[in-house]
Amino acid sequence: MENGEGQDMKRELRLAAIVLPAVVLAGVALGLLWLWLAPRVALISTDKAVFVLDTEGEEAAGADGTFVLLALGFGVLCAAVVFLIHRRGGVVLVLALALGGLAASALGWGIGYWFGPEHDVVAHARAVGEGVMFDAPLQLRARAALLAWPVASMVVHLALTALFGPRDPEPEWPAPPLGGGTSG
Helix, strand or coil: CCHHHHHHHHHHHHHHHHHHHHHHHHHHHHHHHHHHHCCCCEEEECCCCEEECCCCCCHHHHHHHHHHHHHHHHHHHHHHHHHHHCCCCCHHHHHHHHHHHHHHHHHHHHHHHHCCCCCCHHHHHHHHCCCCEEECCCCCCCHHHHHHHHHHHHHHHHHHHHHHCCCCCCCCCCCCCCCCCCCC
16 A cells, blocks of 8 residues: 555545544434424324224324435435545445444434333323323334435435546557558
């Protein structure tokens, strides 16, 4: 490895060491936004059971969709910021974006779940009383939604690098001999 390449790798590793925790911390914002924006599934209790108030409602799918859209937005934003800071591509940097995005998605999911509505549905139904509507716990049913952020980050960073990143110099080819190369 040449000295210039070694310096570039050290710089990329330092930047990745900053990007990874910064992206993970952005997962807090994802969780809070998901908690705020996700539609709630309304439940109601009787003396014998707890029921979904609107059995044909799409709130549960809406919560997953909200999470995916927010995660995609955060992935695009993180990739754009990282590209603007460091215009060169790099495996270490993209890996930091991907791992950070995955950890941030998991953190956002956990924040939305733990700070969302009450988890013990039966106890909550007893506490609010019979016939009173209350919210179901916020859940992420489509676990594949956790991949939205890292995939968006990698795709956007790759696209930005391909479109606007520095180009490798074109190789110089020897000029062909004049006169067609045959004499005689």
